[in-house]
Amino acid sequence: MKKITIGDAARQSGVKVPTIRYYESIGLLAAPSRSEGNQRSYEPADVRRLAFIRHARELGFEVDAIRTLLTLQDEPDQPCASADAIAKARLIEVEQRIRSLMALKAELEMMVEGCGHGRVDQCRVIEVLADHGQCTHAHH
Amino acid sequence: MKKITIGDAARQSGVKVPTIRYYESIGLLAAPSRSEGNQRSYEPADVRRLAFIRHARELGFEVDAIRTLLTLQDEPDQPCASADAIAKARLIEVEQRIRSLMALKAELEMMVEGCGHGRVDQCRVIEVLADHGQCTHAHH
DNA sequence: CTACATGCTCTAGCGACTAGAGGTGCAAGA
DNA sequence: TCTTGCACCTCTAGTCGCTAGAGCATGTAG
Known part of the structure; x- marks a missing residue:
């Protein structure tokens, strides 16, 4: 059970630490589980999601558009x-x-x-x- | 003594009324004289200044850059x-x-x-x- | 005189973060 | 074991350049 801290998630995804917390606060990224000491503990899937978001932001998509794209990604049997x-x-x-x-x-x-x-x-x-x-x- | 209302200034310069008041509030445009009923009364020079600002904003200059350009415009004997x-x-x-x-x-x-x-x-x-x-x- | 457009001030909101204060957790060296 | 020091936590407020709205006052046309 490897735990990914917010700092590691930031390094791996290229999204800054405060920005990750911001994305959580606006509901773009689900709140992760917490360690005993109340620290965020991410899964590899979260890091992939963050990379997805970062790339989409680099391409200039607005957060609302990304929200739609993310829900689409979560339902792969829908028409695209x-x-x-x-x-x-x-x-x-x-x-x-x-x-x-x-x-x-x-x-x-x-x-x-x-x-x-x-x-x-x-x-x-x-x-x-x-x-x-x-x-x-x-x-x- | 023609008095230019803020609405006329907006129409002539292409800068919206609330934006003109905003520019005054951040010191980009000097506060004009007021009518008896406390309404802003602009001079043709103010309207030219607003057009200058609008054009510079269209060209993507930031407000701080425009501030510098405006002070330069006010001192025509300086090197450019x-x-x-x-x-x-x-x-x-x-x-x-x-x-x-x-x-x-x-x-x-x-x-x-x-x-x-x-x-x-x-x-x-x-x-x-x-x-x-x-x-x-x-x-x- | 009465509508009604236009003006006034003030506060709050937008998007997408970023910065800072003030505190807690955790791992490694002495 | 202690302590140093970084990484983490929450919360609030600030950034930029406006824009929207509330709740009034003023000016003008019929």
């Missing part, structure tokens, strides 16, 4: 349409975010290139910020 | 090295964010394509999330 829909929705979000960041990058490059490193009143960085009309492209 | 540095730092952030979002997009596409729309236990979405090792590329 929901998981697919969640991933697809996230993909669309990511594509939009990339597009808007590319526009933003172009604008920032213009600002930085235009800056003659002189005085503020000739600086394109400030100028472009002050007057959105100077952007060569449309936002949104 | 700080403004340049802030914009460059933001550019680097944006470039990194784009790169990581592209990796993420690839991973999500793999997940969605691999999903055979069958049962959860054959679903690549769940599978990939559960085992990061299945990603064909390295993160970070």
